[in-house]
Amino acid sequence: MEPFIPERLPLQQIAWEPLIPLMGKVNRTLARYDGLLQGIPNPSILLSPLITQEAVLSSKIEGTRATPGDVLQFDAGEAPVEVERRRDIDEILNYRKALLHAETVVAERGFSLSLLRELHAILLDSVRGEDKKPGLVRTTQNWIGPPGSTMEQALFVPPQPLLLPEFLENWVDFYRSEQPDFFVQLAVIHAQFEILHPFNDGNGRLGRMLVPLFLFERGVLSRPAFYLSAYFEKHREAYATGLRQLGTEPGAWNRWIDFFLQAVHEQARADTEKVLAIMKLYERLKEELPALTHSQYAMPLLDRIFRQPILQARHLAGDPAMPSRPMITNLLAKLKQAGILISLRPGSGRRGEVLAFAELLTLCEA
Structure with a gap:
C-alpha cells in the first residue's frame, strides 16, 4: 500500500444542504450543555471525575484495560499488582495531565503546533512509546494495521514524512481559520489530523483531545469539558471505517461529517444528563452532610x-x-x-x- 496523499484544506466537495438540520441540532444541544457548565458553582470539583473518565476511555480505544476505578484507587495509594495494569494507569495519568495542561495553555495563548508537540511529549513521558520521539513530528513512515502487520498489509498508510511539514502547516492554518460552521470545521480538523498521523505514537489520543480544546478556544464552550471518546468507543467500527474511507470513496467526507455531528449531538445530550445528575447529588449531600456530621x-x-x-x-x-x-x-x-x-x-x-x-x-x- 502506498502512502496516502490527503486533500488540502479547506475541502471543496462538502455538500452543505443535507447537513443543515443536524448542524442546528448540534448547536442547540451543545449550547444547552454549555449553559449547564456555566451554572456549576465549582466546576473544578464537580467535573474532576469526568476528566479521569475521558482519560480512561480515550486510552482504552488504544488498547489499555484499566478502569476509572483502577486510576482512582491508584490516586488513593493502591498500586495494582499487575505490571501491565500499572503501565495502563501511567498512560491514563499522562493523558489526564495533558488535558489539564492544554486547558491552561489554550486559555493563555491559544492553540499552536508547539502546544501539540508539548502534549505529545506529556502523553509519552516514561510510558510505552517513550522511545517514539515524544514531542517530535515523525521523520519516518508509519502505518496503521493489526499488530505485527507490514506496510503492505496495512489498513492505512499516512502521508510520507517529507510531505508532513506542508500538510501540517495547511492543517494549522485551517484550524485557525473562520469557516461557515464550527462543528463541521471540527469534524474536518479531527479527521485530517488522524489522516496525517504526524507522530510515531499517540495520534489517536491527541486527535480526540483536540475536540474540547477547539470548542473552548472558539468560545463554543466556557470550559473544555466535552469529550467524544465514550461515543467513539461505543461506535468503534463506524469511527474507524469512516476515517479510512476519506478521500477514497465518493461522498465519504459528508458521511464522516454526518457521523461526527451525530456524535457531538448524542454525547452532548448524555453529558448534560450526567452533569445534571452529579449536580443533583452534590446539592443533596450539601443538605445532608452538615446534619449528619x-x-x-x-x-x-x-x-x-x-x-x-x-x-x-x-x-x-x-x-x-x-x-x-x-x-x-x-x-x-x-x-x-x-x-x-x-x-x-x-x-x-x-x-x-x-x-x-x-x-x-x-x-x-x-
Missing part, C-alpha cells in the same frame, strides 16, 4: 470526596481545610455508616482503609 468541616469534606472519590484518611490529614486526624477518622466513619462511603479495602496494621464514594463513581462510569 454536625461539623463545620462538612462542606470541605464533601468537596474533597467529589474531587477524590476513592481515598484514605491519611490523604485528608495534610489538607489545610481539614481538621485533626482523629476528627477526620470520625467524619469518615459517619459517612461510611450512612452508606455514602463504602469500604474497598479494610485497614490492616499501618495500611489505612480505602473508601469509595460509590454513588458518584456509578454516575461517572454510566
Whole structure:
C-alpha cells in the first residue's frame, strides 16, 4: 500500500444542504450543555471525575484495560499488582495531565503546533512509546494495521514524512481559520489530523483531545469539558471505517461529517444528563452532610470526596481545610455508616482503609 496523499484544506466537495438540520441540532444541544457548565458553582470539583473518565476511555480505544476505578484507587495509594495494569494507569495519568495542561495553555495563548508537540511529549513521558520521539513530528513512515502487520498489509498508510511539514502547516492554518460552521470545521480538523498521523505514537489520543480544546478556544464552550471518546468507543467500527474511507470513496467526507455531528449531538445530550445528575447529588449531600456530621468541616469534606472519590484518611490529614486526624477518622466513619462511603479495602496494621464514594463513581462510569 502506498502512502496516502490527503486533500488540502479547506475541502471543496462538502455538500452543505443535507447537513443543515443536524448542524442546528448540534448547536442547540451543545449550547444547552454549555449553559449547564456555566451554572456549576465549582466546576473544578464537580467535573474532576469526568476528566479521569475521558482519560480512561480515550486510552482504552488504544488498547489499555484499566478502569476509572483502577486510576482512582491508584490516586488513593493502591498500586495494582499487575505490571501491565500499572503501565495502563501511567498512560491514563499522562493523558489526564495533558488535558489539564492544554486547558491552561489554550486559555493563555491559544492553540499552536508547539502546544501539540508539548502534549505529545506529556502523553509519552516514561510510558510505552517513550522511545517514539515524544514531542517530535515523525521523520519516518508509519502505518496503521493489526499488530505485527507490514506496510503492505496495512489498513492505512499516512502521508510520507517529507510531505508532513506542508500538510501540517495547511492543517494549522485551517484550524485557525473562520469557516461557515464550527462543528463541521471540527469534524474536518479531527479527521485530517488522524489522516496525517504526524507522530510515531499517540495520534489517536491527541486527535480526540483536540475536540474540547477547539470548542473552548472558539468560545463554543466556557470550559473544555466535552469529550467524544465514550461515543467513539461505543461506535468503534463506524469511527474507524469512516476515517479510512476519506478521500477514497465518493461522498465519504459528508458521511464522516454526518457521523461526527451525530456524535457531538448524542454525547452532548448524555453529558448534560450526567452533569445534571452529579449536580443533583452534590446539592443533596450539601443538605445532608452538615446534619449528619454536625461539623463545620462538612462542606470541605464533601468537596474533597467529589474531587477524590476513592481515598484514605491519611490523604485528608495534610489538607489545610481539614481538621485533626482523629476528627477526620470520625467524619469518615459517619459517612461510611450512612452508606455514602463504602469500604474497598479494610485497614490492616499501618495500611489505612480505602473508601469509595460509590454513588458518584456509578454516575461517572454510566
